[in-house]
Amino acid sequence: MPREPGRYAADMPTESQITLPDPLPHLRWSAASAAFQVEGARTAGGRGRSIWDDWVETPGKVKDGATTEPGPDSYRRFPEDVSLAADLGLDRYRFGISWVRVLPDGTPAGVSQDGLDYYDRVVDSLLDAGVTPFPTLYHWDLPVGFEAAGGWLNRDTAERFRDYVEVVAQRLGDRVKHWYTINEPAMTTLQGYGLGDLAPGRQELFGALPTAHHQLLAHALAAPVLRSNGADQVGLANNHTHVLPLTDSPEDLMAAGVYNTIHNRLFAEPLLLGRYPELEELGLPAMPVHPGDLELIKDSSDFYAVNFYNPTTVTAAPPGDPLPFDLVPTPGAPTTGFGQEWPIVPQSLTALLTDLERNYPDLPPVIISENGASFPEPDTLADGEVVNDVDRIEYLKGHIEAVAVAQAAGVDIQEYTVWALIDNFEWADGYTQRFGLTHVDMETGERTPKASFEWLRRTIAAARS
Numbered sequence: 001m002p003r004e005p006g007r008y009a010a011d012m013p014t015e016s017q018i019t020l021p022d023p024l025p026h027l028r029w030s031a032a033s034a035a036f037q038v039e040g041a042r043t044a045g046g047r048g049r050s051i052w053d054d055w056v057e058t059p060g061k062v063k064d065g066a067t068t069e070p071g072p073d074s075y076r077r078f079p080e081d082v083s084l085a086a087d088l089g090l091d092r093y094r095f096g097i098s099w100v101r102v103l104p105d106g107t108p109a110g111v112s113q114d115g116l117d118y119y120d121r122v123v124d125s126l127l128d129a130g131v132t133p134f135p136t137l138y139h140w141d142l143p144v145g146f147e148a149a150g151g152w153l154n155r156d157t158a159e160r161f162r163d164y165v166e167v168v169a170q171r172l173g174d175r176v177k178h179w180y181t182i183n184e185p186a187m188t189t190l191q192g193y194g195l196g197d198l199a200p201g202r203q204e205l206f207g208a209l210p211t212a213h214h215q216l217l218a219h220a221l222a223a224p225v226l227r228s229n230g231a232d233q234v235g236l237a238n239n240h241t242h243v244l245p246l247t248d249s250p251e252d253l254m255a256a257g258v259y260n261t262i263h264n265r266l267f268a269e270p271l272l273l274g275r276y277p278e279l280e281e282l283g284l285p286a287m288p289v290h291p292g293d294l295e296l297i298k299d300s301s302d303f304y305a306v307n308f309y310n311p312t313t314v315t316a317a318p319p320g321d322p323l324p325f326d327l328v329p330t331p332g333a334p335t336t337g338f339g340q341e342w343p344i345v346p347q348s349l350t351a352l353l354t355d356l357e358r359n360y361p362d363l364p365p366v367i368i369s370e371n372g373a374s375f376p377e378p379d380t381l382a383d384g385e386v387v388n389d390v391d392r393i394e395y396l397k398g399h400i401e402a403v404a405v406a407q408a409a410g411v412d413i414q415e416y417t418v419w420a421l422i423d424n425f426e427w428a429d430g431y432t433q434r435f436g437l438t439h440v441d442m443e444t445g446e447r448t449p450k451a452s453f454e455w456l457r458r459t460i461a462a463a464r465s
Helices: 051-056 074-088 113-128 144-148 156-172 185-195 210-228 250-272 293-297 346-359 390-408 451-464
Strands: 028-032 092-096 132-138 178-183 233-239 243-245 304-307 312-316 325-328 339-343 366-370 413-419 438-440 447-449
Touching (some): 028 451, 051 144, 074 447, 092 413, 178 210, 185 233, 210 233, 233 250, 233 366, 250 312, 250 325, 304 346, 390 413, 390 451
Parallel strands (some): 233 304, 243 312, 304 366, 366 413
Antiparallel strands (some): 312 325
């Protein structure tokens, strides 16, 4: 890749040019990764197959043909990631536990001691480094056998998730006190089962909505298992977006309302209010709720976790479209490496957070469980070169300031998590999108902190001073 001005060591900003957020919020600080995105080693230690193994081995499903290997190879190189987390000064590190690395066929009948031993080592290394482990138990890697039986459309998958969580909690619960159960159920529902953009690649449209309930139920079934094994904090990481109508026309306002219901309210309200929004009034199918489900789901989280990347601008769909809304570019907004799909509007994070506080009076403490951006960056670096990712610094700075504004408005935000600690496999986009504070050569695994790494280290230090 040719040199791009402003992205390498020779063009690194001076000390005076690296400005910190103003105001600096009072927060715990974290960074994140996910098992399938960084571990590689897809057959090591008897690891089983997930829906993402099928996806990456299907020609044309991943933009650059990447299969996650060798990639970051955190299965073998996790001590380097732990060192990065400690060097940043993180309070916590959010990492993923792979269901199929622990239970190769998904069930407790075949526990992999190699898999549990691996996560033992990760946890102990983090604790030795003074960083609190904060694992995610499900980050999209569903065992293939369960998908063949219906996946998240099948209520039984929630029960099987509880069984898996019990195995992990019994092994790690003496040292791990903070847990995410499920990551971004909205994306599994909308992109995995609704539109087919992500594994398992189904195109059920509104027929995908039962997967939302079954994921929330899985979280609620797992939470008491974790607490009975010593957990202090349990939560689910929701992907949220601030929905904007393209115009003030009644049609666009209606379309934005429907999209907000499906993307945000469908996942927030069962957890925070103990009920689903009025789906049938919108012509959508009712959720497959059994007696007692909503009582179990409500108040099952000790914190409310928000993954936020961008707002979403919505307009009414043309006649005959199977969906009642279209997602369109946000007028006037700069964008990340994903282009118009990911506009950069930090104020939308403030608006989202203050809306949550206003709409849900019993909102528990909030954690920003993911926030970050990808930009065009080189695959390899010459000796001594460093990615000068000034765009990422500006993105993070703006969103940290947006958190501070929301705090000042009364939202109890306790933690901020950067996605991601290192460059990783970005799902259907493979290695074409890089989110990391640390550059990774995907052939050699070599890690090189970017300018944003040093900037965040200084930001964290300043926030504590």
